[in-house]
Amino acid sequence: MSTETEPKLGFDTLQVHAGADPDPATGARQVPIYQTTAYVFRDADHAAALFNLQEVGYxxxxxxxxTVAALQTRIATLEGGAGAVCCSSGHxxxxxxxxxxMAPGKxxxxxxxxxxxxxxxxxxTIRKFGWSAKFVDFDDLDAVKAAIDDDTRAVFCESVxxxxxxxxxxxAIAAISDDAGIPLIVDNTSATPYLCRPIELGATLVVHSTTKYLTGNGTVTGGAIVDSGKFNWSANDKFPSLSAPEPAYHGIKFHEALGPMAFTFHGIAVGLRDLGMTMNPQAAHYTLMGIETLSLRMARHVENAVKVATWLENDPRVDFVTYAGLPSSPYHDRVAKxxxxxxGGLFTFAVKGGYEACVKLVNALKIFSHVANLGDTxxxxxHSASTTHRQLTPEQQxxxxxxxxxxRLSIGIEDAADLIAxxxxxxxxxTA
Incomplete structure (x- = not known):
């Protein structure tokens, strides 16, 4: 659930070792799949202590x-967070x-x-909870400031x-969130903590679809929420679930009782308990194995993406390429920071000939797999407009x-020359 005190180890070391001590019962070096529903309590007092959050356990x-706890520790460590909660999907x-x-009206x-x-x-969907969202161009900082009102409880964006x-x-977005006294949530799925560290840049919470680059092999779905542990949930009365007595958990004040781990423990004790969006241990196991090679894969994704995007940009059959790694991108100056x-390895390009040409291109590709996923090897x-973004209005698209x-392309780790061919x-x- 939380990151233990770690020596100052490098990313490549932590992606293999964080959360993965040898199994105390058997000495197994790889994290076992604990395929069990429940755990035997030592006695009645032990059970009570667990349910009172006085003792950490299962x-x-x-x-x-x-198994899931090992993954939570690993992801929190790589993101530089106080703790993490894993769940069933990025959504x-x-x-x-x-x-x-959130609460109704927020x-x-x-x-x-x-x-x-x-x-x-x-x-x-969130409207069914009485919540709402205001969509703003986050390149317009004044518009972001203007959109925040007394009922705003979070700011949400993707790193890439x-x-x-x-x-x-x-x-820049974190500074606006801080001034408003509300948390910034950053979806770091496309970048991963290898390429981007949102908490170091000012984010309060980081979310992932672990389905994508963290697992990296297209086998299991999963999600994660990492808390920086730095936000003062008691600074005002906007977050009563964390600062006030929580009626869903015998009146405990999570922030007062648990400090930097308040959000993480609330996510488990209330969120997973009542919403039931649980990650299964086999999925956690696959993701742990995937993360062991995260830095190696991400470096190759980036290397290949630069080569493919550069080739596409110079091809007369292509109108434009959106890859931020290209000097022509308006986002290129942000890469270093x-x-x-x-x-990263994700971008789009526009095909001359429009919608019909895009469909023909997708159908003609042989090495590229036509799937609703990203972040695979x-x-x-x-073609996002006819699939993943089909439900949006043309303006939203x-x-x-x-x-x-x-x-949209998600560039893998194959030979770049083969991808270009x-x-x-x-x-x-x-375009024939």
Whole structure:
């Protein structure tokens, strides 16, 4: 659940070792899959102490599980957070992140440049809870400030936005959030903590779809919420679930009792208990194994993305490429500050010929897999306007970077020359 005091180890060491001590019962070196529903209490007092949050341990796998706990420690360590909660998907992580902060009538200020599923979740689904979202262009800092009102309880953005690969000026947005006394939530799925460290840049909470780059092999879904442990939940009366007696947990004041771990423990003791968005231990195991090679994979994703994006930008059959790693990108100047190890492996490009040419290109690709996913070792392609962003209005599609003439690429770790050859033949078929 939390990060223990770690020596100053490098990222490559922590991605292998954080949260993964040898199993005390068997000596197993890899984290075992604890495939169990419940855990035997030593006695009645032990059970009571666990339920009172007086002792950390395992009660029931909807709440806590040793395999999942190891993953939580690893992700929190890599992000530089106080603690983390893992759950069933990235969408679940977003709801889990908002759950302790929101109430009926409250709103979140969100970037227009978000994954289409997030725009849909924030536009429609959260309204069923009585919550709402205000969508703002986060490149317009004055508009972000103006959108925040007395009922705003969070600001939400992506570090590297899906699908366009746009980079958010996190320190600037964090300064606005701090002035308003509300947390900044950053979705770091596309960048991962290897490329971007949102907490060091001022974020309060970081969310992930662990389905993507953290797992990296397209096998399991999952989500994570990392708390910086730095936000003062008791500074005002905006966050009663954390600062006031919590009626959903025998009146405990989470922030007063648990300090920097308040948000994390609330996510487990109330969020997972009542929403049940639980990550299963096998999914946690796959993700732990994936993270062991995270830095190696991300470096190759970036290396390949630079080569492919540069080739596409110079091809006359392409109108434009959105990759922030290109000097021509309006977001290029942010790379060194926000993502110093590279702009990631996700971007879009516009095909001359529009919607129909995009469809032909997708159908003609052979190495690129046409799937609704990103962050795989395999290179992936999708036409966002007809799939992941189909439920949005044309205006929302345009704002999110998913216009009808645009194709999204998630660049894998294959040979870059092979990826370029595949795109070359597909563009020939699309624009013939």
């Amino acid at each position: 009660i029931y796998s909807r709440l806590t599980n040793p 679940a992580a977003q709801i889990m992140a908002l759950f302790p902060l 709103n979140v200020v969100a970037s227009t440049k978000l994954y289409g599923g997030t725009v849909q979740q924030f536009s429609n 936005a899906n699908p366009g690969g746009y980079i958010t000026d996190i320190p 926000i993502c110093p190890k590279g702009a 395999r290179s992936l392609v999708i 345009e704002a999110a970077g998913a216009a009808p003439n645009v194709v 595949d795109l070359d033949q597909a563009l020939a078929a699309a």
